[in-house]
Amino acid sequence: MNQPASPASPLETKSTCCYCGVGCGVIIEHDGQQITGVRGDPDHPANFGRLCTKGSTLHLTATPDSQVVRALYPELRPSREAPRARTDWDTALRHAADKFATVIREHGPNAVAFYVSGQLLTEDYYVFNKLAKGLIGTNNIDTNSRLCMSSAATGYKQTLGADSPPGCYDDLKHTDCLFLAGSNTAFAHPILFRRIEDARALNPAMKMIVVDPRRTDTAEQADLHLALLPGTDIALYNAMLHVMLWEEWIKPEYIGAHTEGFDVLRRTVREYTPAMAAEICGLTKKEIETAAEWFAHGGDASKATMSMYCMGLNQSTHGTHNNAALINLHLATAQIGKPGAGPFSLTGQPNAMGGREVGGMATLLSGHRDMDNAEHRAEVAKLWGIPSVPEQAGLTAIELFDAMAAGTVKAVWISCTNPAQSMPDQNLVRKALETCEFVVVQEAYRNTETARYADLLLPATSWGEKTGTVTNSERRISRVIQAVPAPGEARHDWDTAVDFARRLGNELGDTHTSALFPYTNEEDIWNEHRESTRGRDLDITGLSYATLEQQGPQQWPFPQGASGGKARLYEDGIYPTASGRAKFVATEHKDTVEKADARYPIRMTTGRLRDQWHGMSRTGTVARLYAHEAEPMIHMHAADIDRRGLKDGELVRVKSRRGEIVVKALASETVRPGQAFLPMHWGSNALGGLGTNALTLKSFDPYSKQPELKHSAVQISKYVPGDSRPLVAMRRVEAGTNALEVLEELRKQTADMPQAALTMIGRETPVVVLKAQTEALSADQQHALDVALSLADDTQCLSYQDKRRDIAKRARIDNNKLAAVRLTGEIKGAGWLQDMMVNGGTATQARQWLLAPLAEAPTGVTARGKIICSCFDVSENEISAALKAGESMEQVQARLKCGTNCGSCVPELKRLQSR
Structure with a gap:
């Protein structure tokens, strides 16, 4: 809530960071009208006052100057050939309701769709889900969480029975082995990585294993880096289980009492010897055996192993089974349901978890219910007071844009996400947006790539202006409280959705719309969502806005009558499955969809940078956040650069089977020969062409429907400028x-x-x-x-x-x-x-x-090089020169202050020190 302050002091409002799923608490400093500063909330249990480079510059994204890129009033395009023009809210929503109603009457409810976001608040998500499934009668509502978290959710459901991460951040203090898979945590979740560093300092004997094709800043800190070939995770985990079986490091008592399906898995992994897997994965037999021993602690049940994983496992055509194969290791060794143990999925977005809680995806229903379960559908229909909810699963993200391109989805409402930058196969996505007859974009930023395709642009509130709740990676719900008024005519996402729903109901002749959407504020919505969880695995009937404001963020489940949330799940060995037992899933190695060949010989992976976020609509407004890596560069092994007659820093053409872009080549020790890495953040707003996702492919996992954004086969060649x-x-x-x-x-x-x-x-x-x-x-x-x-x-x-x-x-x-x-x-x-x-x-x-024909810089003048510390503007060259001159890292930090504020650059400082 807003805290009073002395006349000379700014007002303060507690809220949360709007970036990754760590869910850091922030204190917003403001004057009641304008945000003036931000700092970490020392009382928030996710970050205890720490913020990364992105979080600590949030106030710089909310300056008066930033309104240049904000959507401040509705804009309507009278026809596809005409430009958008300013309009009023009443006209905008009447037009939208008329367009949607016309399509529904002429083509049925499945001819319309909604594509929303893991950055929406839970209350926003709940209303959109109810609008699609309860009013219109279509399950065509999906989210950009499909691109990042759906394989993790499906993996949990297939093995443990529910999409419920079993552990918590505090487990880092209790674990003896941390197994990081497919996650550059130091960049993607920096504050969580600070907690990892703290845990290792407290327990120097703790082992850290990092599974990643690249030698990232996270991998640099590992005791064991398994630099496997892209897409070979299942072979690795099956081989580790093979070793555990051979050495008798599994826990038969736990397996017999609390699981099912182990015999089938045992037969499957029998074939995955360390030697066989080493050949598949590009590892050594010894590395696999060591990883298995550390994970199982040689059978010592008194020690704990915790795994954390993210997009490297999820963004794959076998992402669900990647997750399941890793969870199999936890179940086989009883490394779950106790302090310091368990499989922990790291959420990519600030409220992807909340979206899954309310069923805001094409394959889910509210309260972790399943769409293919008649009893679950009946429960939701009863809660909403409607005859039924549709049975057929809706179109997931890739399927939705395919349907738009084919013309079968004729109206789409896109909220708080930028598919014209983030979706794979951008040529097809742009075609879909051009083909769809009516495109509504509800967005805080009017300059996103997707906003260009909007027939109707609706301005939305953003960070510091919103109010509601979010849930982070450890199932912890935090209150988000509005600090300053909305700019211009921007409205909260839920408010716009409710207004539209009521108008659409009138257009369709539905007399019950007002009863279906009776909300006057965010708390009305949240209370209904809370009731939808009663008796479910995520029961929060014991929580309220007042509790969250008075007692701080709380973990679910928190049922009525409870005195607190539950830090760890499955401590009793009982799982939310029909039998009460966890399920082993027998998984087999499958290769990536695209394989390297003579035409496309480079295996390119994608991922995040430290100081940028998603499509940069927010971070791209802060100059200092470009300092770490100012432009997109494709990271290549020096041998591949030499083989192609290229130079470090030279422009290259990167081409896949779907498109091409031109970027600079960067010689890097982080990738093997035959591999390359390209950051995901750049789209056509900041890079000529269609950006990184012009190259990626839309093939997806059959269970989670998550696309294989992580890997593409590409060719890289010298850029020949021609006449340019x-x-x-x-x-x-x-x-x-x-x-x-x-x-x-x-x-x-x-x-x-x-x-x-x-x-x-x-x-x-x-x-x-x-x-x-x-x-x-x-x-x-x-x-x-x-x-x-x-x-x-x-x-x-x-x-x-x-x-x-x-x-x-x-x-x-x-x-x-x-x-x-x-x-x-x-x-x-x-x-x-x-x-x-x-x-x-x-x-x-x-x-x-x-004023002279000189080709080079003046003698003695050199560029500073890459900025390592964004907080104090310290470059790599300055740090390296100081170390070379004999200064210790402690002396460098004392003099230059690098690494002494947010700590995001600490892993890179350690890397420079070890050179």
Whole structure:
């Protein structure tokens, strides 16, 4: 709740971070109208006051300048050929209700669909789910959680009986072996990784095993890094179980009393010898045997093993079985239901768990109920006061966009997600959005890739403006409390959905719509959701908004009459299955859908960076968050770069069977020869073309329907520019000018440049940077670009041109500082010029370089290099130079302060120290 403060102090409101599923508590500082700061909540049990680089800069995403990219009022497109124009809410929702009602009357309820988000609050999710399944009568509601968490949920259900992570963060303090699989926790869940570091400091004997094809920052800290080949997890886990059986490290008493199906699994893993699996996985026999021994502790039941896993297991065509194969190890060794033990799925989004709780997916019903269960359907229908809910499972994410492209889904409502950046096979996704007759986008940011396709754009509230609840990875529910008013005409997602539902019900002649959607506030919705959980595995009937506000975040289950939530599940060995026993699932190794071959010889994986989030609609507004990795680069082994006649930092063409992009190559020790890594965050807003997901494929797991976003086969070749020339343009954005306005204008001017990358760097005074390969610009194009760069006035600019070498340089110097520059044809000095602009250095050397035909930077001038510590703007080169000069890491940290604030850069500091 809002806390009073002295007149000189800001107001404070407790809330949660809106990024990953760790669910960190934050304290929002504000003046009642504007957010002014943020810090970690020391009382929140997820983070105890810590925040990562993204969380600690949340207030910078809510500045007045950020309203440049916010959706502030409804916009309606009168026809597909016309641009959207501002309209009022009444007109917007009447139009939407009319369009949806017309499609439903003419083509049936399954001709409409909703695609929502793991970033919605639980109350938002609940209303959308009820709108689709209760009012319209379609199960066509799915979520971007399908892309990240559905295999984990399905794996839990197949083995343990319910989508209920059995452990908690506190287990890290009690475990003796931490098994991290398919998760670069140091980057994807940084505050949880801080807790891992704390646990290892308290227990130096604790073993950490990391299973990942790449040598990530997480893997660098492992006692054992299993750098398996992509997609071979099942062979590894089956071989580990084979070793445990051979060495008699399993627990027959637990297996006999609390599980079923082990005999079938035993026969399956008999074939998976360590030698066989080593060949499949690209590991050594010894590595597999060591992993099995550490996991089972040589049969010592007094020790505990905890596994944590994420997208590396989930984003696969056999993701459900990846999860099940790992859970099999826990069940076979009785490593579950006790402190420090159990399989723990790391949630990718802040409320993916809450969405699963309310059944907000095409294959689920409220309260962890199953759609194919008639009794469950009847329970939901009774709760909602309707005759029935539809039996047939709805279209999941990939199926939904296929149906849109085919024209069978004719109206879609997209809320709080950006499928035109995040979905695989972007060419097909864009076709689907263009084909669908009516596209509603309910969004806080009007500049997302998906917003371009909206026939109706509806402004939504965002972080700091919303109120409701979220559930994090450890089943912990937190209150989200509004700190400041919504900007412009933005409305809460649930409020818009309720208003639309009532209007749609009237259009369809449903006289019970008001009774179906009686809500006047968020708490009304939450109370109904709470009742839907009564008697279920996630029973929260003992909770209320008041409890959460007075006693803080609570874990479920928390049934009526309980004094607290349950930290660990299955301590009694009883599982929510028909028999009360957990189920072993016999899994077999299957390869990735695409295999490396002569045409596509590189196995490319995708993943997250430390300082960016999803499609960057929020993090992309903060200049300092680009400093760690300023543009998308494909990480390649040096041997693969040499083999192709490439150079580190050179532009390359990356091509899959679905599309291609142009990015820089980065020589990296983190990947094997024949493999590459490309960050997932860049779409067409910040990168020419369609971004990373132009390359990925839509093939999905048959059980979870989650696509294999993690792996694609690609070819990588030297980018041959043809008639184009390299272009680098930069503008230092001084106080009084909105950097996002400059960025948006440059985005507009470079929309047709397929090899363009846009970024911002710096801190108090950001620098907007454009890097591109482009054909000769027309006079009008050049003028528009120079206007955006503040380089249009000849009387204020310095120019150099060498027509013979096709080189042009143009710059503006204000108060002896380089304020803007455009380099065409020759860009070798761009790195140090960029540093000069960021750091506000004098422009004497720049002036000498700009007015002469020099190809290199002046003697003795070097670029700072990659920024390791975003909090204090410390570069890799500075840290390495200090270590080389004989300073200890402790001395470096004391002098430069790197790693002393949020701690997100600590794993990289350790890596630099170990070189």
